[in-house]
Structure formats: C-alpha cells, structure tokens
Amino acid sequence: MSSHSDAVATLKATLRGTLLQPDDPDYDEVRIVWNAMIDRRPRFIVRCHGAADVIAAVGFARAHDLLVSIRGGGHNVAGYATCDGGMMVDLSLMRGVRVDPQLAQAWVQGGATWGDVDCEAAAFGLATPGGVVSMTGVGGLTLSGGIGWLRGRHGLCIDNLVAVDIVTADGRLLLADETTNSDLFWAVRGGGGNFGVVTSFVFRLHPIPPTLMFCAPVYPETRAREVIAAWRDFAATAPEALSSIVEFSTLPDDPELPVEARGMRVVTVGAVYDGPADEGEALVRPLRALGTPVIDLSDKIPYRTIQTFQDALFPKGRDRNYFKSLYLTGLDSGVIDDIVTHAEQRPSEMTLASVWQFAGAMQRVAADATAFGDRSMPYMLSIDSIWSQPEDDAANLAWSRGFWSAMRRHSNGRLYLNFPGHGEDAALVRNAVGEATFARLVGVKRKYDPTNFFRVNQNIPPA
Numbered sequence: 001m002s003s004h005s006d007a008v009a010t011l012k013a014t015l016r017g018t019l020l021q022p023d024d025p026d027y028d029e030v031r032i033v034w035n036a037m038i039d040r041r042p043r044f045i046v047r048c049h050g051a052a053d054v055i056a057a058v059g060f061a062r063a064h065d066l067l068v069s070i071r072g073g074g075h076n077v078a079g080y081a082t083c084d085g086g087m088m089v090d091l092s093l094m095r096g097v098r099v100d101p102q103l104a105q106a107w108v109q110g111g112a113t114w115g116d117v118d119c120e121a122a123a124f125g126l127a128t129p130g131g132v133v134s135m136t137g138v139g140g141l142t143l144s145g146g147i148g149w150l151r152g153r154h155g156l157c158i159d160n161l162v163a164v165d166i167v168t169a170d171g172r173l174l175l176a177d178e179t180t181n182s183d184l185f186w187a188v189r190g191g192g193g194n195f196g197v198v199t200s201f202v203f204r205l206h207p208i209p210p211t212l213m214f215c216a217p218v219y220p221e222t223r224a225r226e227v228i229a230a231w232r233d234f235a236a237t238a239p240e241a242l243s244s245i246v247e248f249s250t251l252p253d254d255p256e257l258p259v260e261a262r263g264m265r266v267v268t269v270g271a272v273y274d275g276p277a278d279e280g281e282a283l284v285r286p287l288r289a290l291g292t293p294v295i296d297l298s299d300k301i302p303y304r305t306i307q308t309f310q311d312a313l314f315p316k317g318r319d320r321n322y323f324k325s326l327y328l329t330g331l332d333s334g335v336i337d338d339i340v341t342h343a344e345q346r347p348s349e350m351t352l353a354s355v356w357q358f359a360g361a362m363q364r365v366a367a368d369a370t371a372f373g374d375r376s377m378p379y380m381l382s383i384d385s386i387w388s389q390p391e392d393d394a395a396n397l398a399w400s401r402g403f404w405s406a407m408r409r410h411s412n413g414r415l416y417l418n419f420p421g422h423g424e425d426a427a428l429v430r431n432a433v434g435e436a437t438f439a440r441l442v443g444v445k446r447k448y449d450p451t452n453f454f455r456v457n458q459n460i461p462p463a
Helices: 003-014 027-031 051-063 114-122 138-143 182-188 221-236 277-283 285-289 333-343 390-410 428-433 435-448
Strands: 018-020 044-047 068-071 087-090 097-100 105-109 161-167 173-176 197-204 212-215 217-220 242-250 265-273 299-301 320-328 352-357 379-387
Touching (some): 027 044, 044 051, 051 068, 051 161, 051 197, 114 138, 138 197, 212 277, 217 221, 221 265, 265 277, 277 285, 277 299, 333 352, 428 435
Parallel strands (some): 068 087
Antiparallel strands (some): 097 105, 105 197, 161 197, 242 265, 242 352, 320 379
C-alpha cells in the first residue's frame, strides 16, 4: 500500500463521518449543489459529523496541498461549496439546533438550514432573522450578512450573532465573540468563509407573535411604475416592524389561479409585519389597494410558514441560476423606469427581479461594527436569473449582466455578497464592503489564513 493510501485509510479511521471518493456509490449524489450550472468533482468529500471531523479534514488537506471548499447548505449561487480535484468539507449532516428559551439563544451547527432553526425556535415562540427561503444554509447566508423579513426590527443575521466556533487553517478550533478573538468575530460578520470552517453559531432570539401579517398583492407588470412609486412612498413612513420588497415575476400555469392570470407577468408588493397580525393587517391595507390586484396572497400566517413560501422556486439541482445585486442610492422616477425597462426584457419567465427596502435596525448598526460595512443605502436591487436549459445560458447571462451594468449609475458601487454572480469579479469583496472595511479584512485574513488556504469563497487575498 502506498503512503498516500495509508494516509487516506488513516483519515477514514479517524472520522466519525465518512470519506467519499469518485468511485463510491453516493459520490455523485452528494457532490451536487443547488445551482445546476455548477458541475464540479472533488477528489475527496468529507461528510463531517462534528468539529473533530472538520479538524481532521483540514489537517489532511493541508498536509496534501489540496484545494478546499466548504459546504453548509450548498445554496450559494456561485457554487463555492464545491471544487474540482480538491476536498469538499461537507457540513450538511451537521444540522443540530438547540434552543435555550431562558437565554433566548439558539446554538446552531454549521450545516443547518434556516428551516431547521425556524422549527426549533418556533416551539418557544421565538425567531431570529434568517433569509427568505427555508432551505438556505445558515452558514453561507450569515457569513455574508443575511438579509431577511425581520431586518427592520432586528437587523441582519450577523446583527444577532453572539458567537461562533471556527476551525482555522492551522487546524485550531477557536471561539470568536465580542471578547475572545474579537477581530475574527468582527470579520466573520460579513467577510464570508475566508477565515475558517464555522462548525457552530450562537444566535440571539426574539419573541414573535403566533401569526404575522404577510402582505402579497399581485399587480400586472404593466402597472409596475406606478405600483413601485406608491410602495416607495408608503415604505418611507412605515414603522420599522414592516419589512418589504417589490418583486417582478411570472405567474405559473396553475389551475388554482384564475385563467386570465396564468402566465401573466406581474409585480408583487411583499411585506411582513413583525408585530400583532391585526395591527399589521390594518397597516398594509393601502398596499393592497393600489388598484385591483390580479390576485392577493395576503394572509395572517406563522413566521415559519412564511419562510417556506418561496422554497418551490429554488429546488436543489434543477435550474440554472445567476444572481447579481446592487445597492441603490435612491428610487426616483428615473431609477424606477430603468428597473422596469430592463425587467420587461428578461428572457426567462422563471426569473425574478426585486427591490428591497432597507430601514430600521438594519441601518442603525455603525459602518465599522461589522465586516458588512456601511448600512446607509436605502434599497437593494437583486437580479435573480433562473432558467432551465444550457442552450439559454448566453441569453440569460447577457441580460443579467446588462441589467446590472446599466443600474450601476444609480448605485453607490456596492453589492450584497450572497448575490455575487458566479464570483467572476476579481474585486468582488472590495466592491461589496467598501475600501476601509476591505483593508481591515485583509489584515484579519493575513493573521488567521496567511497562505489563503480557504480561497474557494468570496475571496479576500491576504496580501
């Protein structure tokens, strides 16, 4: 037996989890990530059961000079969860969540999804800000900020992060919080997976009503300009407990929809009120009366259910995806006109485009408090291109990039790292967080990962 075979056998014997290689029966199923455009073949997949497995995997990869990718939920559109020829450190079996209702905190393993967290927290009438799709991994979403329905009252995911356990490039398991390795704790709140493998998170939880008001009137896209302007004016004076977006989409050919609505291009005004549902219902009434909706999906619904509404739009491994984003400095009539003009030209009926309003607790966090950077931008544009066939790649990528480029004149130049395209921008993190934050992140990267061992990510070179 060769020394390499000996090393592989030793790793297998060390793990509580399993080591997969290309000839193993489960390999092809396990290597698949959410975006069907990503088709990579790691040499090794370590299916970790705990921090000890992560330490062993990192040590093996370091000793054998292997490229390393880290999979939590595997939901990142750029496919950072996997790599060709290296090692995937797979946390997807590490989905434990433990809630302490007295401390109002949740301990969450690195492979958990937001659905896992919502399920456990809801049992105690609690929640913490997550995203807007329950199948999304906690790890990836949180490390790059985490924008969701509770942002107005409770901020981003990172604003509710109390501590992390993280395996660094030299194989140490470190605690990082406000007082221990505080520079590392600052960096993981917005700096992505650059600094190690987060094996567990601790989140602050908040009381949440049994049901929330979910507002979702759906209007014809032909009225998008007036609907967006009316939403903008309403949201400007709405209480911070209301978080909202407007979203372009196409209604499905669904027999439960009115015949005239099936296949119609529409704009939906989506909002969640984090407070008493009756109070929220009264508050959002004007948003439901901007003319006659095609349909109105508004209802009083548990938060956990709200989080699952878009799951069916993002099934694992089925569709081809390319998501881009920009923070907008305003939403005057010229900006609205540009958004609508480009959205109307989308080549796929599966594609979404959304404008997110930012306000409240999310914006009150100081620019230097986390690696997310400045919070003053009032809106974000997200371009979520989704299509099914490889032959349509060129048209959809060209439309997405053209839309994004055209909107840059309305932007502060910054973007959200969870919607990074395919990571093709060499200055991605610098553009996302701004110059001052980026310079500080480089210093933390140099301290904890001076060789750029963790580089399959929204990368921050250490020099």
